[in-house]
Amino acid sequence: MNKKIPVIIDCDTGIDDAGALMMACASERLEILAVTTVSGNVGLEHTHPNTMNLLNLLGRPEIPVAKGADRPLVRPPMKASAVHGFNGLRGYQFAQTTTAAQVALPAAAYMAKVLEEQDEKVTIVALGPLTNVAILLLSRPDLAPKIDKIVFMGVSYQDGNPTPITTFNVLVDPEAFRICTTRGVDFYACPLDTLRSACVGASEVEKIRTFKSPVADFILKTSFAPRQFTDEEIAQINKSGNEEYINRERLELLNKSEKNALLDQATMAFVIAPELFTFKKYYCEVECAGTITTGYTFVDKRNNFQKSEEEKNLYFIETVDEQGFAKLFLDLLGSYEEG
Ligand code: RIB
Numbered sequence: 001m002n003k004k005i006p007v008i009i010d011c012d013t014g015i016d017d018a019g020a021l022m023m024a025c026a027s028e029r030l031e032i033l034a035v036t037t038v039s040g041n042v043g044l045e046h047t048h049p050n051t052m053n054l055l056n057l058l059g060r061p062e063i064p065v066a067k068g069a070d071r072p073l074v075r076p077p078m079k080a081s082a083v084h085g086f087n088g089l090r091g092y093q094f095a096q097t098t099t100a101a102q103v104a105l106p107a108a109a110y111m112a113k114v115l116e117e118q119d120e121k122v123t124i125v126a127l128g129p130l131t132n133v134a135i136l137l138l139s140r141p142d143l144a145p146k147i148d149k150i151v152f153m154g155v156s157y158q159d160g161n162p163t164p165i166t167t168f169n170v171l172v173d174p175e176a177f178r179i180c181t182t183r184g185v186d187f188y189a190c191p192l193d194t195l196r197s198a199c200v201g202a203s204e205v206e207k208i209r210t211f212k213s214p215v216a217d218f219i220l221k222t223s224f225a226p227r228q229f230t231d232e233e234i235a236q237i238n239k240s241g242n243e244e245y246i247n248r249e250r251l252e253l254l255n256k257s258e259k260n261a262l263l264d265q266a267t268m269a270f271v272i273a274p275e276l277f278t279f280k281k282y283y284c285e286v287e288c289a290g291t292i293t294t295g296y297t298f299v300d301k302r303n304n305f306q307k308s309e310e311e312k313n314l315y316f317i318e319t320v321d322e323q324g325f326a327k328l329f330l331d332l333l334g335s336y337e338e339g
Pocket residue numbers: 012014015016017040041080083127128129153161168169263264
């Protein structure tokens with residue numbers, strides 16, 4: 001068997017971070033050295049315990065989890081609880097909770113420790129705002145050569161969420177994105193434009209319903225159930241620094257229109273099975289001082305800026321094998337079946 005790929009996973013768990021962790025823990029191609037948590041979809045007070053409780057449910061309670069930044073580098077937090085629910089998991093409550101996996105060091109310091117201890121280069125899979133990774137690169141620039149690459153969910157060329165032109169994980173902490181793309185570490189962006197088609201369709205969801213495992217049940221209840229918020233939750237979401245306002249009408253619309261694009265899951269698939277994707281290197285800058293364009297990632301696809309190969313700083317994932325991705329997702333989820 002091929003050698004395993006050593007990874008650190010940084011996440012803001014989150015329904016699709018949860019799906020990505022499910023895939024990572026089931027994959028034989030990855031060696032998960034650590035998981036670190038960050039504020040993003042919801043606050044750290046949810047993303048951190050969600051991560052530990054989920055690893056426990058996935059049967060991997062031994063993976064160390066380090067708590068990271070509770071806010072972006074220089075901006076106030078912005079949340080996506082209208083998508084992920086007030087607790088990040090659309091209200092899902094774990095039957096068993098745990099804090100056993102938590103390590104004492106904060107995320108960036110723990111990442112540094114892991115990198116120092118490894119002989120091999122390590123891949124950082126960043127599924128949320130890049131705050132922790134930027135702190136690592138700022139505090140320990142000497143460790144940049146120990147990072148094989150950063151694989152990031154975010155960036156867009158002609159698309160956006162939650163605004164027409166920005167992606168959440170960049171918009172929340174654009175300064176961190178700028179740091180991570182300008183420190184000489186190979187940076188692979190899994191952009192919204194491409195990942196929109198990384199979906200699991202209705203027939204595949206029906207197949208998942210036949211899987212007999214607590215993990216499949218968790219994935220169905222979080223990723224594939226309609227958003228059902230109580231009035232109290234809606235009020236809580238709307239006053240919590242959320243990036244979009246919701247009410248009953250909008251919720252109904254979202255539930256009707258929603259396609260299951262699995263963003264963080266497809267990003268994890270790129271690490272596990274890069275053969276399902278194609279990519280190309282470009283020069284990219286991020287807007288940090290816009291009036292309405294903050295977080296916009298300017299990807300110079302036509303090379304208008306005439307940048308050399310050395311100056312290009314971002315690998316842009318251009319295509320995804322949609323069927324291959326859906327199969328990988330189902331295969332990994334199916335591997336949790338009991339008996
Ligand atoms: O809505 C986009 C957010 O959901 C991002 O944080 C992405 O990583 C997913 O978790």
